[in-house]
Amino acid sequence: xxxxxxxxxxxxxxxxxxxxxxxxxxxxxxxxxxxxxxxxxxxxxxxxxxxxxxxxxxxxxxxxxxxxxxxxxxxxxxxxxxxxxxxxxxxxxxxxxxxxxxxxxxxxxxxxxxxxxxxxxxxxxxxxxxxxxxxxxxxxxxxxxxxxxxxxxxxxxxxxxxxxxxxxxxxxxxxxxxxxxxxxxxxxxxxxxxxxxxxxxxxxxxxxxxxxxxxxxxxxxxxxxxxxxxxxxxxxxxxxxxxxxxxxxxxxxxxxxxxxxxxxxxxxxxxxxxxxxxxxxxxxxxxxxxxxxxxxxxxxxxxxxxxxxxxxxxxxxxxxxxxxxxxxxxxxxxxxxxxxxxxxxxxxxxxxxxxxxxxxxx
Amino acid sequence: xxxxxxxxxxxxxxxxxxxxxxxxxxxxxxxxxxxxxxxxxxxxxxxxxxxxxxxxxxxxxxxxxxxxxxxxxxxxxxxxxxxxxxxxxxxxxxxxxxxxxxxxxxxxxxxxxxxxxxxxxxxxxxxxxxxxxxxxxxxxxxxxxxxxxxxxxxxxxxxxxxxxxxxxxxxxxxxxxxxxxxxxxxxxxxxxxxxxxxxxxxxxx
Numbered sequence: 217x218x219x220x221x222x223x224x225x226x227x228x229x230x231x232x233x234x235x236x237x238x239x240x241x242x243x244x245x246x247x248x249x250x251x252x253x254x255x256x257x258x259x260x261x262x263x264x265x266x267x268x269x270x271x272x273x274x275x276x277x278x279x280x281x282x283x284x285x286x287x288x289x290x291x292x293x294x295x296x297x298x299x300x301x302x303x304x305x306x307x308x309x310x311x312x313x314x315x316x317x318x319x320x321x322x323x324x325x326x327x328x329x330x331x332x333x334x335x336x337x338x339x340x341x342x343x344x345x346x347x348x349x350x351x352x353x354x355x356x357x358x359x360x361x362x363x364x365x366x367x368x369x370x371x372x373x374x375x376x377x378x379x380x381x382x383x384x385x386x387x388x389x390x391x392x393x394x395x396x397x398x399x400x401x402x403x404x405x406x407x408x409x410x411x412x413x414x415x416x417x418x419x420x421x422x423x424x425x426x427x428x429x430x431x432x433x434x435x436x437x438x439x440x441x442x443x444x445x446x447x448x449x450x451x452x453x454x455x456x457x458x459x460x461x462x463x464x465x466x467x468x469x470x471x472x473x474x475x476x477x478x479x480x481x482x483x484x485x486x487x488x489x490x491x492x493x494x495x496x497x498x499x500x501x502x503x504x505x506x507x508x509x510x511x512x513x514x515x516x517x518x519x520x521x522x523x524x525x526x527x528x529x530x531x532x533x534x535x536x537x538x539x540x541x542x543x544x545x546x547x548x549x550x551x552x553x554x555x556x557x558x559x560x561x562x563x564x565x566x567x568x569x570x571x572x573x574x575x576x577x578x
Numbered sequence: 579x580x581x582x583x584x585x586x587x588x589x590x591x592x593x594x595x596x597x598x599x600x601x602x603x604x605x606x607x608x609x610x611x612x613x614x615x616x617x618x619x620x621x622x623x624x625x626x627x628x629x630x631x632x633x634x635x636x637x638x639x640x641x642x643x644x645x646x647x648x649x650x651x652x653x654x655x656x657x658x659x660x661x662x663x664x665x666x667x668x669x670x671x672x673x674x675x676x677x678x679x680x681x682x683x684x685x686x687x688x689x690x691x692x693x694x695x696x697x698x699x700x701x702x703x704x705x706x707x708x709x710x711x712x713x714x715x716x717x718x719x720x721x722x723x724x725x726x727x728x729x730x731x732x733x734x735x736x737x738x739x740x741x742x743x744x745x746x747x748x749x750x751x752x753x754x755x756x757x758x759x760x761x762x763x764x765x766x767x768x769x770x771x772x773x774x775x776x777x778x779x780x781x782x783x
Contacts, residue, residue, distance in 0.1 A: 223763030231747055234758075259769035266723045266772060267643045267742045272651075275635045280652065284630065284659055288622055 218432030219246065225253050229260055362427040363419060363492060369448075370414040376406055380457075383407045387453040389472050389557065392577035394457075398569040401467040402460045410473070412452040419445050419488060424495060433496035441483045442491060468563035468573065532559075532574045539567060550574045626663045629672050634659070636673065637680045640743045644684035644727060646720045654683045674753035677745060681736045688728040726775035734768035741765045 220228075220239040228235050228243060243249040377383050380391040386409045397403055421435070421443040428435040454473025530539045530550065537552035548570045549562035561574040637658060641651035658679040667675045727735055733754065740750045741761070750765075751758040 221763060222766045223760060225762070226766040226769075227747060227762035230741070234747055256766055256769075259766070259773050262776075263738060263769040263772050264742060266726075266776065267739065269639060269643055270646050270648065272639065272642060272648050275638055275652075277631055277634050280634055280655070281627065281630055284656055284663075287656065287660060288663060 219249055219252075219430065221430055222252060222256065225249060226256050226260070228253060229257055363424045363495065365418045365420065366415060367418075368415045370412060373411045376408050378407075380407060383409050383455045386411075387455045389453065389455050389474070391455055391457060392470065392472070392559075394468075394470060394573055395576040395578060396572070397459065398468065398563070398565050398573065401563070401565075405457050405459045408456045408458070410452055410454045410456075412474075414448060417447045419443060419447070419492075428496045435496075436491075436494060439483055439487050439491055442488060445483055445488060447488060468561070468565065470559070470561050470573070470577065472557055472559045474557060530571065532571070537574070539571070541567060622663045623665070625669055626659070629662070629669065629676075630659055633673050633676055636743070637676045640677050640680040640739060641684040643743055644681060644688065644724070644739055646724065650687065651684070654680055654687065657683055671752070674745070674749055677740055677743065678736060678753045681739045682732075684739075685728060685732065685735055688724050722776060726772055729775050730768055730771050734764055734771060737761060737764040738768035738772065 220235070220243060224235055224239055225243065228240065232240065243253060377386065380393075383389075383391050391407065419438075419442055421438050424438070425435045452473050454471060456469055456471035459468045528539045528541075530537050532550060532552050535552045535554050537550050540549045540551070548565055548567050549560055550570050551558065551560050552574075553559075559574075559577075561570050561577070563570060563573075565573075634655060637655045638648070638651045641654040641658075642648055645651050645654070658676055661679065662672065662676055665675075727739075730738070737750055737754060737756070740753060741747075745753065747758055747761045750756070750761045754761075754764075756764060
């Protein structure tokens, strides 16, 4: 019988009844699994200690409720339409440079497709999303650690800059001007610049073999020259300009970035990608992400969350573009690629408004 | 290095795994029409107080595990409940949503805190009086853990915090939109990564 996965071993520590009988019986008699279990137990204990709850004393729920009610009351007492000062912390956070940075990071890290998907999340879901989204959420490479080593050579640094000229100088990208802001969008904007993201992945046949074995299957023979091959994944730089809506939330973002590129030191990237996708145990999510590296130089894959958004083909000044709309109508984005630069116009706007901004960029 | 360029979308984590959004199933409010306005102020949900009173201590605890401070944890809990109060998260999913939101918000605040801590360390590291050395060591340990947490992949960090906050595998799976089978794998990887981060950090000092 194949060995249960490391996840199953981990669960055995916490919820043995959640693990199937054959797996439990196997582990009890298997030296390899018992050793894995011991290692898991050690790490779990260490993590438990590291994450130990500090002394909290008695939590005064009544006082906390009073504080929340007060914050709610302050919020309700505010006039509805007046542009808001950043009077509450979480609402203030939505107006912070961090939110502006999201636009730039999203583009640097994820180009149009992912940027749109993540902005979609910002606008589609509850407001806290804009607060919780950070660089770490957005800058994610596929988790290839089971198949080799991944090293982030250069983390994208995102910062707010004073003006368009600085943005242009830093990124080498031109910040396009919006000729006519949609109604309800505040005319003050924040400009952010994100530097390049570079990561390097080195394929290891040995590690891939282990991953395959953990999935209970044999590793298909790797193409010649793949073992030890290095792949460099590069994205960005990018720039973003974010305008608030009158409510204080992000209303419009225009972002541009150099489209991501993969460089290979040995076998062609496509060969490696197709091989990786064929490996047993490759999580569907990683496969989907890798498939995102398109080879033809003009097509930008758009992973639109099923059931959450619709995408339709359109055009912006002659370039083929994709229009994304969340099903609840809260968010619209248009994405296109021209000469290796991805541009996204997105906001809590109608399709007509977004397209009008996109086509009016100068 | 032979440069063979291929352009395409560099994907990020799927939105459903990035935050409370992944567990949120917005239900259109009655009378709000088909297009709710995300920028407008909705009514505060009627079950807020009930959910608050039952879940507040647990939400504070999730944040406190990350932040190591009760005051900061309570600030985070307030933010999270304010957002929840305007949300349409089904009551049955409230605890999972609140826990994920608390973990995310706390991890976010670590990032700014980490920068501050580095600066403080650089400025005042040598001026500590010996009689508070133990306290400083404990603080330093906590700071190391927090810095390590901030460096973990976000999904792993959230799964780790939720699991160690006592959520079951089924609850973590539902909250992060993972399959129950992969919760163990994610938590295991997080624990390995945390150990490596702490070791790496310690050996580089």
